[in-house]
Amino acid sequence: MRPRFPRPPKRVLPILLVLLTFFLVLRHVTFLEPVKMFVVSIFSPVQSRVYRAGTAVKNFATDASGRHKLAEQNRRLLDRIDELESALAGERDKRASREEQLRGLRAFLHAHQDERPEGVLAHVIGWGSANWRSSIIIDKGPAQGVQENQPVVWHDYVVGVVAKTEGTTSLVKLITDPQCRVMGRSVRSQEKCIVEGTADGRCRLKHVFDSIDIKKGDGIVTTGEHGIFPRHMLVGTVVSSEQGEVGLFRNIVVRPRMSPSKLESVLVIERLSSRTGHRTKR
C-alpha cells in the first residue's frame, strides 16, 4: 500500500504566488526578461493587427465627426508648425555651432563633422501597458539588427532607447519614462544638461544650477556625446523654469517634441559613423 501524503491546503497557492512575486519585485530580477520578450514576440502578429484595427476605428470615428476637413487642415497646419519649429531649432543650433568653430577651436571643428547614422525603420505595433511608465512596442528586433540601448529617433527628434529585444520585436523606453536620460544642450545658451523623464509624464532637466542660463522657450537638443544619439536632435522645449525649493537648483520642465500617440514609425539607429556614402536600411 502506497503511503498517502497529506495534500497542502488550497490557500497555499495564492499565498505562494504573492510571496514569489514580492520576491521578484524586491530583487529586481532580470533573468526572466528573455522569457518576457519571447512572449511579446509570439503575440506580436496579433498585437500588430489589433493595433491597426484600433487605429482604423479611431480614424473612422474622427472622420464621422463631421469636421473631417477642418480636422485634417488643422492637423496639417500643426504638423507643419511642429516641422518648422524643429527645423528652426535645428538651424539655430547649427548656427551657434558654426560660431564656435569660427573662434578657432580645431578640436571642436573635428567634432562637428557630419555623423551619418545607419538605422532600421520600424513600425509601432503597440504601447506599454503600465500607466506610470512610457514605452512602445516596435516590429523590429535582433533579427533586423536592433539591439538593446540603441537610440530611437524620428524625423529630427529623439524618441527613446531600445530597452528589450527578442526575435522581431523590441520594447522601446520613451524619453518620458521615469528611468530614461538623455544628454542635452540648450540651443540658445549652449548650456549642457541632462534631460530625464518623470513619473508625471513630462521631462525635466536634472540638477541645473540656478546660475545656468536656461529659460522658458529654449529648445533642448542632443549633444552627441558618448556617441549614442546623433547631434542636433531635438529633445523638447523648456515650458517652465522656476527656482527650486532648496535654492541651489532650478526646476525646469521640458515638453518633449516626441508625442507617443502620434508615432507610427521610428528609426532605430544601429551606429553612428563619420564616413560618407552610408545607406540606411529600409
Next chain:
Amino acid sequence: MRWIRVFILIVLVAMIETSLLPHLSLDGMRPDIALIFVLFISLHTGPIDAVPAGWMMGLAKDIYSVGTFGANAFILSLCAACMSRAKDYVYKDHPLAQLVLVIMGALLCNGLYLGILLLSPQSAFGSPEHIALRLLYAVTLTALPAPFLLVMLRVLKPWLGLTDKITL
C-alpha cells in the same frame, strides 16, 4: 473556474490595453481594464481563484511594460485578495458598490505602483501636484467605464465557470 478561458480573456485584455486604450488616454493615463477584469473575477469567486487570476493578469501587464518585472503581478494579486474579501461586506451587484470598489482598487494599485517606482533605482518623479493630477485621471478613467464593463462581463459568467461559490 475554467482557467483556459480565463487565460484567453487575459490575453485579450492585455491586447486591448496595449493597442486600443492608449487612444483614450488623458495626459498619458489610460483606463485600467485589467483592474476591472480582476475586480469582476474577485466579485464572483473567493481569494483562492481570484488571486491566481489577478496574478496572471498582472504578469501579462508586466510582459508588456518596461520596469520591475513582477510589480503588476504582485499588485493585482494583492488587489484581488483584498477585493474578494471586501465584496462580502458590500452589496456587490449594485453599481455604486462596484464603483466604490473600483476606485479603491485603482487607488491601491496606482499607489503601490508609485511606491515600487520610488524604490526602484534611478527613478525620477517630477512635481507631486502633477503626479496627484495624473493619479486622479487614472482613477477617474478606470472608474467611469467600470459599471458598464462589469455588466458586459457578467454575460461571460457561465462561460468562465463563475458560480459565485465562495471557496474559502
